Amino acid sequence: MAAVSANEVSKKFSEVTAIDEISLAVRDGEFMVLLGPSGCGKTTFLRIIAGLEKQSAGDIVIGGEVVNDMPLRARGIAMVFQSYGLYPHFTIRDNIAFPLKTQRIAKSEIRVKVAWAARLLGIEHLLDRRPRQLSGGERQRVALARALVRDPTVFLLDEPLSNLDAKLRASARNEIKLFQQRVGTTTIYVTHDQVEAMGMGDRIVVIDHGRVRQVGTPASIYDDPADRFVATFVGSPPMNLVEWNSGHLGFRPEHLLPKEMIRDGEVTEFSFRVERAEYLGSERIVYGELEGLHSPAEITAKLPPAHVPLASIRPGEWHAFAVRNSQLCYFDRDGKRARRH
Amino acid sequence: MVAIAERIRGRRIRFQFAFDRPRVLGSLFLAPAILYVLVLVGIPFLLAVYYALSAYTIYNPSYHFVGLRNFIAVVQSGIFRRTLLNTFIFTIGSQILGLILGKFGALLLLRPFPGRKIVRALIILPWVVPIALATVAWDWMFYSLYSVINWTLVTLGLASQGNAPNWLGEPGLAMLCVIIVNAWRFFPFAIVIFLAGINAVPQDVLDAATVDGAGFWRRTYQIITPIIAPIVVVGLIFGTVFTFTDLSVVYLLTMGGPVNATSVLGFEGFQVGILSGNIAHGAAISLFMFPVLLVLVIVMLRFIRRREI
Numbered sequence: 001m002a003a004v005s006a007n008e009v010s011k012k013f014s015e016v017t018a019i020d021e022i023s024l025a026v027r028d029g030e031f032m033v034l035l036g037p038s039g040c041g042k043t044t045f046l047r048i049i050a051g052l053e054k055q056s057a058g059d060i061v062i063g064g065e066v067v068n069d070m071p072l073r074a075r076g077i078a079m080v081f082q083s084y085g086l087y088p089h090f091t092i093r094d095n096i097a098f099p100l101k102t103q104r105i106a107k108s109e110i111r112v113k114v115a116w117a118a119r120l121l122g123i124e125h126l127l128d129r130r131p132r133q134l135s136g137g138e139r140q141r142v143a144l145a146r147a148l149v150r151d152p153t154v155f156l157l158d159e160p161l162s163n164l165d166a167k168l169r170a171s172a173r174n175e176i177k178l179f180q181q182r183v184g185t186t187t188i189y190v191t192h193d194q195v196e197a198m199g200m201g202d203r204i205v206v207i208d209h210g211r212v213r214q215v216g217t218p219a220s221i222y223d224d225p226a227d228r229f230v231a232t233f234v235g236s237p238p239m240n241l242v243e244w245n246s247g248h249l250g251f252r253p254e255h256l257l258p259k260e261m262i263r264d265g266e267v268t269e270f271s272f273r274v275e276r277a278e279y280l281g282s283e284r285i286v287y288g289e290l291e292g293l294h295s296p297a298e299i300t301a302k303l304p305p306a307h308v309p310l311a312s313i314r315p316g317e318w319h320a321f322a323v324r325n326s327q328l329c330y331f332d333r334d335g336k337r338a339r340r341h
Numbered sequence: 342m343v344a345i346a347e348r349i350r351g352r353r354i355r356f357q358f359a360f361d362r363p364r365v366l367g368s369l370f371l372a373p374a375i376l377y378v379l380v381l382v383g384i385p386f387l388l389a390v391y392y393a394l395s396a397y398t399i400y401n402p403s404y405h406f407v408g409l410r411n412f413i414a415v416v417q418s419g420i421f422r423r424t425l426l427n428t429f430i431f432t433i434g435s436q437i438l439g440l441i442l443g444k445f446g447a448l449l450l451l452r453p454f455p456g457r458k459i460v461r462a463l464i465i466l467p468w469v470v471p472i473a474l475a476t477v478a479w480d481w482m483f484y485s486l487y488s489v490i491n492w493t494l495v496t497l498g499l500a501s502q503g504n505a506p507n508w509l510g511e512p513g514l515a516m517l518c519v520i521i522v523n524a525w526r527f528f529p530f531a532i533v534i535f536l537a538g539i540n541a542v543p544q545d546v547l548d549a550a551t552v553d554g555a556g557f558w559r560r561t562y563q564i565i566t567p568i569i570a571p572i573v574v575v576g577l578i579f580g581t582v583f584t585f586t587d588l589s590v591v592y593l594l595t596m597g598g599p600v601n602a603t604s605v606l607g608f609e610g611f612q613v614g615i616l617s618g619n620i621a622h623g624a625a626i627s628l629f630m631f632p633v634l635l636v637l638v639i640v641m642l643r644f645i646r647r648r649e650i
Binding site for chain 2: 050051072073078079081082086087088089098103146
């Protein structure tokens, strides 16, 4: 186990800058999620930490040691790939044993460790099969077992859930998180799925165009976004934005409520014209526009259905809505968060 | 009345959509291939069996059944036994050399370097140049007196003008020469096979092996080679079958000489059956290829099925 840090790491592919001076400190034992849209450089950054790519500038430090020129196998890292990268011609047993064999560990010890990893992930009954005979979820566990078996200093996971169906993804998410808590290994997890990021990360790094936009706990990323990109990337539906004093004013859909529902605190009132509404069971999402305010995207409000009867909100009607002032975010003309408007 | 009308319509629809049925369309597509095999492989094969069991020669072209007498006579001949051994040496030698050159070339061509595309296109040349032309060039290079190979050896001081190797004149060297020429012909094909195989190995698998601590050798021999083995074996089957039955290199370069040292089954069958006119013996010699190749192909196909991944 070890802390990982990056100091002003950059990566250029000929003319294109994939990573632009990323600095980041991951604490020992932490579950850190790299979140960003596809093509933002998050996977490249992970590959630089692993040593599969060489950075153009900057240092990678693992366990207090600069590893820039350290060969990949000396870094003691384990990685799980998007499509798992299992060896198709090996049995599951040999797949899990492979990282131990490369270290020339005694056969008896390999046997013990493989059995231990297989038991931990509940795949003992699959050991004599080959990868193609396994389901997606089982393959993913094998990839985890192979990563785990040699006590890595750091776990790197590159979108390991993207090949699973929605139901399996939810349970696998839970499994990975529990498993990480049990072994306590520093973990860096790459995803473009904000639900995964929010649900699993101790902290989240939001990356866009090769730059770090914000680092923080899921709550601080959601409640206190550092800029307009983070505000609109995290959250579903995303944060509402309206043009305001040459910048933007933002508020979460669940904070835009009918005025009579907000009883305390100072509020800002809006006149909201309803265009359509979606009933999703646990919530109702209402789409529309705000009177006198221009916004780059449709305004959404997320309402608890139990409190707002269906009949009271009909398309085409104007309603008095409001947001608590404490829940408003201001962004200046560069999209940076501003404290005051 | 109604029933009859419906039946007619049904029949018409059946006819109209006949090509939608896999049985009809599939047979239609397969027919040319089956016809080709029957006419150009099946009939000559049956003819060969027919001749091999007879005393047919071009001087006495009548069918006279002699049973297995031709085969017994052929096996008892020292020249034939030498030829059979030569065929194995020639086939195995040129396949091994071709595979080594192919793998080496593929690994080199995988690395980016300026002009790689041109080299990739040029490397295919030995395969597409007419064999007669290429062999004439090789014949000239192997020539013992003024050729480029011996000139180089003499200039480098590795041999003297007087005892420079007589490439095509000494039995062992002559065999080496036909193997080299055949491997040279075969290796672009091997490169293509290796390139296709190596490119088909998923990048994730290679990255995983690297992260798991595998160096170049371990990655090459424990990960890449087993994954591409089925593809390479298919290439090897083709190469082996074509080489085992080939007579062109030998015919053009050595004419089986010196003293039958490079004679192979195809050449010997041609020599005895066509040039000397003893068609019955020629057919019997050629038929010896059949069981050998059959066993070879079955073994290799079983290997592929076992290694299927």
